[in-house]
Amino acid sequence: xxxxxxxxxxxxxxxxxxxxxxxxxxxxxxxxxxxxxxxxxxxxxxxxxxxxxxxxxxxxxxxxxxxxxxxxxxxxxxxxxxxxxxxxxxxxxxxxxxxxxxxxxxxxxxxxxxxxxxxxxxxxxxxxxxxxxxxxxxxxxxxxxxxxxxxxxxxxxxxxxxxxxxxxxxxxxxxxxxxxxxxxxxxxxxxxxxxxxxxxxxxxxxxxxxxxxxxxxxxxxxxxxxxxxxxxxxxxxxxxxxxxxxxxxxxxxxxxxxxxxxxxxxxxxxxxxxxxxxxxxxxxxxxxxxxxxxxxxxxxxxxxxxxxxxxxxxxxxxxxxxxxxxxxxxxxxxxxxxxxxxxxxxxxxxxxxxxxxxxxxxxxxxxxxxxxxxxxxxxxxxxxxxxxxxxxxxxxxxxxxxxxxxxxxxxxxxxxxxxxxxxxxxxxxxxxxxxxxxx
Amino acid sequence: xxxxxxxxxxxxxxxxxxxxxxxxxxxxxxxxxxxxxxxxxxxxxxxxxxxxxxxxxxxxxxxxxxxxxxxxxxxxxxxxxxxxxxxxxxxxxxxxxxxxxxxxxxxxxxxxxxxxxxxxxxxxxxxxxxxxxxxxxxxxxxxxxxxxxxxxxxxxxxxxxxxxxxxxxxxxxxxxxxxxxxxxxxxxxxxxxxxxxxxxxxxxxxxxxxxxxxxxxxxxxxxxxxxxxxxxxxxxxxxxxxxxxxxxxxxxxxxxxxxxxxxxxxxxxxxxxxxxxxxxxxxxxxxxxxxxxxxxxxxxxxxxxxxxxxxxxxxxxxxxxxxxxxxxxxxxxxxxxxxxxxxxxxxxxxxxxxxxxxxxxxxxxxxxxxxxxxxxxxxxxxxxxxxxxxxxxxxxxxxxxxxxxxxxxxxxxxxxxxxxxxxxxxxxxxxxxxxxxxx
Numbered sequence: 106x107x108x109x110x111x112x113x114x115x116x117x118x119x120x121x122x123x124x125x126x127x128x129x130x131x132x133x134x135x136x137x138x139x140x141x142x143x144x145x146x147x148x149x150x151x152x153x154x155x156x157x158x159x160x161x162x163x164x165x166x167x168x169x170x171x172x173x174x175x176x177x178x179x180x181x182x183x184x185x186x187x188x189x190x191x192x193x194x195x196x197x198x199x200x201x202x203x204x205x206x207x208x209x210x211x212x213x214x215x216x217x218x219x220x221x222x223x224x225x226x227x228x229x230x231x232x233x234x235x236x237x238x239x240x241x242x243x244x245x246x247x248x249x250x251x252x253x254x255x256x257x258x259x260x261x262x263x264x265x266x267x268x269x270x271x272x273x274x275x276x277x278x279x280x281x282x283x284x285x286x287x288x289x290x291x292x293x294x295x296x297x298x299x300x301x302x303x304x305x306x307x308x309x310x311x312x313x314x315x316x317x318x319x320x321x322x323x324x325x326x327x328x329x330x331x332x333x334x335x336x337x338x339x340x341x342x343x344x345x346x347x348x349x350x351x352x353x354x355x356x357x358x359x360x361x362x363x364x365x366x367x368x369x370x371x372x373x374x375x376x377x378x379x380x381x382x383x384x385x386x387x388x389x390x391x392x393x394x395x396x397x398x399x400x401x402x403x404x405x406x407x408x409x410x411x412x413x414x415x416x417x418x419x420x421x422x423x424x425x426x427x428x429x430x431x432x433x434x435x436x437x438x439x440x441x442x443x444x445x446x447x448x449x450x451x452x453x454x455x456x457x458x459x460x461x462x463x464x465x466x467x468x469x470x471x472x473x474x475x476x477x478x479x480x481x482x483x484x485x486x487x488x489x490x491x492x493x494x495x496x497x498x499x500x501x502x503x504x505x506x507x508x509x510x511x512x513x514x515x516x517x518x519x520x521x522x523x524x525x526x527x528x529x530x531x532x533x534x535x536x537x538x539x540x541x542x543x544x
Numbered sequence: 545x546x547x548x549x550x551x552x553x554x555x556x557x558x559x560x561x562x563x564x565x566x567x568x569x570x571x572x573x574x575x576x577x578x579x580x581x582x583x584x585x586x587x588x589x590x591x592x593x594x595x596x597x598x599x600x601x602x603x604x605x606x607x608x609x610x611x612x613x614x615x616x617x618x619x620x621x622x623x624x625x626x627x628x629x630x631x632x633x634x635x636x637x638x639x640x641x642x643x644x645x646x647x648x649x650x651x652x653x654x655x656x657x658x659x660x661x662x663x664x665x666x667x668x669x670x671x672x673x674x675x676x677x678x679x680x681x682x683x684x685x686x687x688x689x690x691x692x693x694x695x696x697x698x699x700x701x702x703x704x705x706x707x708x709x710x711x712x713x714x715x716x717x718x719x720x721x722x723x724x725x726x727x728x729x730x731x732x733x734x735x736x737x738x739x740x741x742x743x744x745x746x747x748x749x750x751x752x753x754x755x756x757x758x759x760x761x762x763x764x765x766x767x768x769x770x771x772x773x774x775x776x777x778x779x780x781x782x783x784x785x786x787x788x789x790x791x792x793x794x795x796x797x798x799x800x801x802x803x804x805x806x807x808x809x810x811x812x813x814x815x816x817x818x819x820x821x822x823x824x825x826x827x828x829x830x831x832x833x834x835x836x837x838x839x840x841x842x843x844x845x846x847x848x849x850x851x852x853x854x855x856x857x858x859x860x861x862x863x864x865x866x867x868x869x870x871x872x873x874x875x876x877x878x879x880x881x882x883x884x885x886x887x888x889x890x891x892x893x894x895x896x897x898x899x900x901x902x903x904x905x906x907x908x909x910x911x912x913x914x915x916x917x918x919x920x921x922x923x924x925x926x927x928x929x930x931x932x933x934x935x936x937x938x939x940x941x942x943x944x945x946x947x948x949x950x951x952x953x954x955x956x957x958x959x960x961x962x963x964x965x966x967x968x969x970x971x972x973x974x975x976x977x978x979x980x981x982x983x
Contacts (some may be wrong), residue, residue, distance in 0.1 A: 282721030372813030531970035
């Protein structure tokens with residue numbers, strides 16, 4: 106369970122944020138049971154040893170970056186799951202991957218909706234710790250909407266059970282919801298009770314291209330004003346071309362933006378919804394609109410969208426942003442990002458969960474070029490400043506971690522920081538849980 | 545703004561729990577603005593004066609019961625609302641009634657789903673404070689699922705803004721969610737940002753009657769295993785007969801139970817869903833199944849269900865319960881309640897938001913008969929004990945208030961009580977906010 110081999114430890118120092126300031130942990134612990142987690146946390150609490158929890162290490166904000174002398178507590182071996190088709194719930198340990206939860210649910214004809222792009226490699230515990238989102242959220246909500254209960258090990262090693270397999274429960278404070286998205290700063294999630302839905306119906310897919318960013322963002326508003334698509338994704342010209350370079354799908358290389366939208370309305374109504382989406386895109390000025398009922402063809406376009414990040418990454422390492430704004434400000438955000446890219450002379454590609462107003466600007470830079478790297482980091486901060494100025498958030502679904510914490514006070518204000526600090530101090534008085542993250 | 549007239553104060557001492565132990569408040573405050581709320585709370589904080597917040601006073605758990613010497617802070621005059629159809633959000637003050645929020649949304653073709661049976665008389669602030677539910681929750685979730693942000697006055701008078709009109713936001717702790725359902729113990733909600741949906745499609749209605757409770761609960765599981773109805777309500781024989789006494793609708797007086805289910809699936813698929821629901825009831829052993837596409841006829845059956853509480857109340861004052869269990873235990877709960885009724889020799893009628901496993905046992909008693917009243921209160925406690933033993937909750941949607949707090953530790957355990965106490969102490973160190981409620 107305890108690993109101190111420096112070669113193995115080295116592989117656990119970073120998550121996908123690849124923070125160059127990651128420390129050297131004292132040891133890695135890979136427990137199998139809640140009792141083992143409780144023992145480790147109680148030990149760390151008594152000795153005031155910092156403890157950094159991690160799931161699959163796919164976080165993009167440095168929430169699992171190792172700290173000098175800390176224990177790394179990886180939940181990767183906690184992989185049990187049971188699905189109850191009658192209550193439509195699953196009870197799972199945190200180390201299971203999101204895709205594995207989906208598969209376990211599917212064996213019973215059920216569906217766990219949240220679908221981060223990383224769903225094949227990210228853990229369900231990490232999803233809960235960051236309140237992860239995904240592509241389906243525009244219709245189906247985010248991780249917190251699917252967590253009915255959890256078991257959590259508190260800072261002193263106490264095991265607490267929050268909520269449970271009840272669809273409605275107003276008994277006491279909403280502690281389950283407080284721990285979702287707490288990024289390992291309040292406790293270690295050792296079990297989750299998830300709400301499942303009946304299997305998703307078949308989807309229709311609409312792909313629209315636009316010659317201007319303005320017409321694309323107008324189409325997004327026009328679609329969401331009329332209905333709730335099951336997906337509504339945006340790619341800019343850079344992303345379209347990067348994907349086309351790799352996949353040769355015949356995407357319109359001259360387009361300024363492309364939307365991929367889907368409907369999973371039941372029965373015949375799906376075709377009607379797809380037609381409404383197509384018409385909304387056309388009246389917003391789409392240059393081309395293509396609709397398909399064919400699941401494979403639809404899946405190919407979604408795969409193209411999911412592939413946008415690795416495709417753009419071929420141009421160079423990315424700083425991956427996650428800012429969100431209220432939907433009417435999406436146009437301002439996208440335009441403002443283009444201005445930042447020009448001012449800082451860096452390539453920034455924007456893809457977005459457009460229906461949620463949640464964007465992922467991808468800042469390309471060459472780490473061997475210190476000047477470009479500096480400009481990329483300037484742009485990274487300026488994009489967050491812009492999102493805050495537009496009434497938005499510095500993180501829609503990745504979490505604050507260590508990478509974004511300098512911007513959190515600007516977004517939420519001193520009163521909320523003080524409130525957060527009070528709750529943190531009340532629950533983790535010695536500050537051993539994921540120190541340096543969020544706060 | 546400040547009222548000390550004892551005649552007026554008398555009208556504010558109770559909520560609908562009609563707690564005989566309600567105290568005599570020092571004054572009633574009816575502020576119009578957040579600034580006024582902040583001034584009052586800061587004053588109370590400085591002088592350690594207890595403060596009991598209330599919305600429309602329709603709470604059923606005594607969360608707004610007056611305390612001796614306390615200030616009553618009523619939000620009834622804080623009634624501004626603005627609806628933004630583009631972001632599909634509403635920003636509302638807490639004093640507006642749920643029905644008024646629904647109407648303001650409907651003016652823009654939008655829908656605020658949560659629908660407590662009291663929706664015409666309960667306030668949206670009270671809904672948020674208790675995480676209220678309703679009939680649509682089986683498909684559409686509860687109040688917390690529709691609150692994107694809030695403004696809250698903390699115990700020392702500080703005004704904090706939590707969340708905002710962003711569909712996804714992972715920045716910092718989920719404080720918005722923590723304050724939903726906190727029953728006025730952590731702060732006073734002075735503004736809410738609500739998520740709205742497109743108008744609900746037309747509904748089909750299925751009514752099924754059963755000769756045994758077992759067949760009715762089997763039908764509930766059979767329906768929810770297949771699809772998500774937009775409503776799935778249960779009435780027992782006492783409720784059916786009480787409603788029929790008043791409304792003369794031709795309900796089956798010989799039935800042991802009746803289900804009212806609806807589908808709001810879009811387009812033609814609605815009829816298919818209604819057929820699936822009807823077939824599930826039939827194979828579970830329904831004695832009669834009636835389906836209608838006619839909105840007025842469907843509405844009449846929903847009105848019958850909503851009227852069940854006042855109809856049973858004609859037999860005598862009620863102790864209104866709110867226990868919930870995981871769905872497979874619903875049969876055990878209903879059977880167990882019948883045994884309690886027999887043992888305590890009191891009339892208990894059970895109605896339920898069946899699809900959620902959330903029941904409202906209605907305990908009829910004559911307050912002039914002290915022996916019967918004592919037995920009614922014994923039954924009230926025993927029903928909560930039963931729900932806890934079945935892995936359920938003492939309150940699905942009404943909150944703990946003062947009436948149920950003695951049972952809260954039995955449900956959640958000492959670890960969660962300690963966690964709750966720590967958060968309460970961190971946020972309200974002098975315990976001025978709604979003292980005696982929940983904790």
